[in-house]
Amino acid sequence: MYQTIKLNCPNCGASVSTDQKQCIYCDNPIVITSISSIQSFNPLKLNKYAASYRKTLADNPDNQEINGSIGMIYLKLCLYDNAIKAFEKAVEENFDNSETFFYAAACRLKGMIAFRATRADIDKAMEYLNAALMIEPRGIYYFFMAYIKHDYFERKYLNISPNWKETLLMAEQSGISEADRQQLAELLNVDFSRMTEDFAG
Numbered sequence: 001m002y003q004t005i006k007l008n009c010p011n012c013g014a015s016v017s018t019d020q021k022q023c024i025y026c027d028n029p030i031v032i033t034s035i036s037s038i039q040s041f042n043p044l045k046l047n048k049y050a051a052s053y054r055k056t057l058a059d060n061p062d063n064q065e066i067n068g069s070i071g072m073i074y075l076k077l078c079l080y081d082n083a084i085k086a087f088e089k090a091v092e093e094n095f096d097n098s099e100t101f102f103y104a105a106a107c108r109l110k111g112m113i114a115f116r117a118t119r120a121d122i123d124k125a126m127e128y129l130n131a132a133l134m135i136e137p138r139g140i141y142y143f144f145m146a147y148i149k150h151d152y153f154e155r156k157y158l159n160i161s162p163n164w165k166e167t168l169l170m171a172e173q174s175g176i177s178e179a180d181r182q183q184l185a186e187l188l189n190v191d192f193s194r195m196t197e198d199f200a201g
Contacts, residue, residue, distance in 0.1 A: 005060050010052035011045070018065045032069040034099060035187060038076055049073050064090050068100050075103060080110040091128070101132035102141055106187050113190055114151035122152050139176030142167055144184055150195045168199055 004019045011028035022029050029037050038046065053070040060066060071086035087104035094100055105128035108121040117125075125148060132141045149164035162170070185192060 003060075003063060003065075005056070005063055005066070007056045007066075008052060010049040018063070031065045032072040033097075035072060035076060035103070036183070038072060041076070043077065046073050046077050050077070062089060062092070064092070064094060064097075064100075068097070068103075071100075071107070072103060075107055078111055080107050083107040091131070096135060098132040098135035098138065098141070101128040101135070102144070104128045105132070105144065109188060111189060114148045115155050117152065122148060137174055139171045139174035140180040140184055142171035142174055143176045143181065144188075146171055147184075147188075147190070147192060147195060150198065151190075154198075164195070165199060168195070 004017050006015065006017050007030075008014065009016045009023040009026060009028065009030060012023060012026040014023055014025045016023055016030050018031050020030050032038055032049070038049075041049070050070060050073045053066050053073065056066050057063065057070065067086045068090035071083045071090055074080070074083035074086060084104070084107045087100065087107055090100050091104055105125040108125035108128070109117050110121065114122065126145065129141055129145045129148075132138075133145075146164045146168040149160055149167055152158075153160045154164050181192060
């Protein structure tokens with residue numbers, strides 16, 4: 001459930017609220033909704049944001065927006081266990097923000113290729129992606145699912161339906177763009193060429 005709260009700007013410290021997209025004083029984002037919005041942040045700035053969000057969460061531990069924001073920061077810092085905890089709070093009773101589930105799924109791979117992830121983490125990532133797809137059937141979500149099915153299930157000779165090829169077709173039909181593929185490759189730090197070669201072959 002959306003709840004507006006007052007906080008200090010994570011960058012400049014000005015008094016702001018979560019219903020503002022960016023600070024009117026320093027033009028930096030207040031609530032982080034995508035990795036792209038913090039792409040240019042250096043580790044010092046990311047840690048500054050994390051400290052500010054931790055302070056806000058001390059008084060508002062269940063706030064979805066702040067938990068999602070700190071989850072993004074932790075994901076960018078490769079602090080996957082911290083990110084998972086934050087996203088678990090952010091997805092509670094979340095029925096409208098598909099991207100939160102998408103990023104929660106990305107955290108579950110913990111910076112590894114899907115093949116090396118635990119089955120528990122794979123199952124949780126799939127659960128989050130299915131939730132994201134129920135909210136908004138976007139090509140990037142299907143493509144992420146196809147990647148997991150290819151790199152984990154196909155390579156381990158495990159059956160899953162629909163299979164990775166069928167899921168990849170769903171991604172294509174849903175309008176996956178080259179920019180989406182690039183964004184996901186950077187987020188997961190993986191190369192999709194093997195999957196696309198297998199699909200073509």
